[in-house]
Amino acid sequence: xxxxxxxxxxxxxxxxxxxxxxxxxxxxxxxxxxxxxxxxxxxxxxxxxxxxxxxxxxxxxxxxxxxxxxxxxxxxxxxxxxxxxxxxxxxxxxxxxxxxxxxxxxxxxxxxxxxxxxxxxxxxxxxxxxxxxxxxxxxxxxxxxxxxxxxxxxxxxxxxxxxxxxxxxxxxxxxxxxxxxxxxxxxxxxxxxxxxxx
Numbered sequence: 001x002x003x004x005x006x007x008x009x010x011x012x013x014x015x016x017x018x019x020x021x022x023x024x025x026x027x028x029x030x031x032x033x034x035x036x037x038x039x040x041x042x043x044x045x046x047x048x049x050x051x052x053x054x055x056x057x058x059x060x061x062x063x064x065x066x067x068x069x070x071x072x073x074x075x076x077x078x079x080x081x082x083x084x085x086x087x088x089x090x091x092x093x094x095x096x097x098x099x100x101x102x103x104x105x106x107x108x109x110x111x112x113x114x115x116x117x118x119x120x121x122x123x124x125x126x127x128x129x130x131x132x133x134x135x136x137x138x139x140x141x142x143x144x145x146x147x148x149x150x151x152x153x154x155x156x157x158x159x160x161x162x163x164x165x166x167x168x169x170x171x172x173x174x175x176x177x178x179x180x181x182x183x184x185x186x187x188x189x190x191x192x193x194x195x196x197x198x
Contacts, residue, residue: 008191010048018066019057029056071098072190075117077108077134078152079127087121090179096187105129109137112144118190121182124153124164132167139168148189152177 007014012030016023029035030046035056037048048056050067057064074097076087084101091097100115102108105126112120120138124131131151138144151164154175161172170189173182 008050010050010053012046012048015048015053018053019062020066021062034059072096072119072186073098073115073117074100074186075108075111075115075120076101077103077105077120077126078123079103080123083123083152086179087182090183094183103127105134108134112138112147116143117147119148119150119186121150121152121186122169124151124160131164131169135164135168150182150185150189152182 010018012026013023015035016026019026026035026048027046030037030048035048036052037046039046054064054067056062057067074087074091076084076091076099078084078087078101081103084103088099088101091099100111100117102111103126105128108120108122108126111117120134122131122134126134131153135149135151138147138149148171149169150171150173151161151169152173152175164172171185173185
């Protein structure tokens, strides 16, 4: 169900597809208040937020496969093994992510082509090239240009951050960072952007 990947709000038809129920059943559950959601202002369209759909599925013992297979693919690119380990550990425990790692810009390119991540968490200073080059390379590739890029660095000033954003980075976090803040940003970048990328 690739078209439902990372959506935060579903139509009744999409909810029916995920729950393997008829659309009429979903509409009945919505109208009776069993399935919470909202109507689009000025129309009769019903919309169901992801968290309300999950709640409904749990209450009715509906398998979560359609949503759980929907992991966010994250490529961590950093030459500091401690930082890579921190990310892999935190993201694995979270359960919403599929993770790959790379320690150079060259490896990042190879892995990005192979893994097709949703987001790259990129250290600005890599041993072979800097973050600007990686950003430009990703943005110039027909296959990869929709990947979100989150830069992490401790050694950049305001003008360098502006350069990175110009080169194609979507967001920037300064080291030292709070891992939970980074995870929140990753989810926002991917789930928040899924709607307007289609």
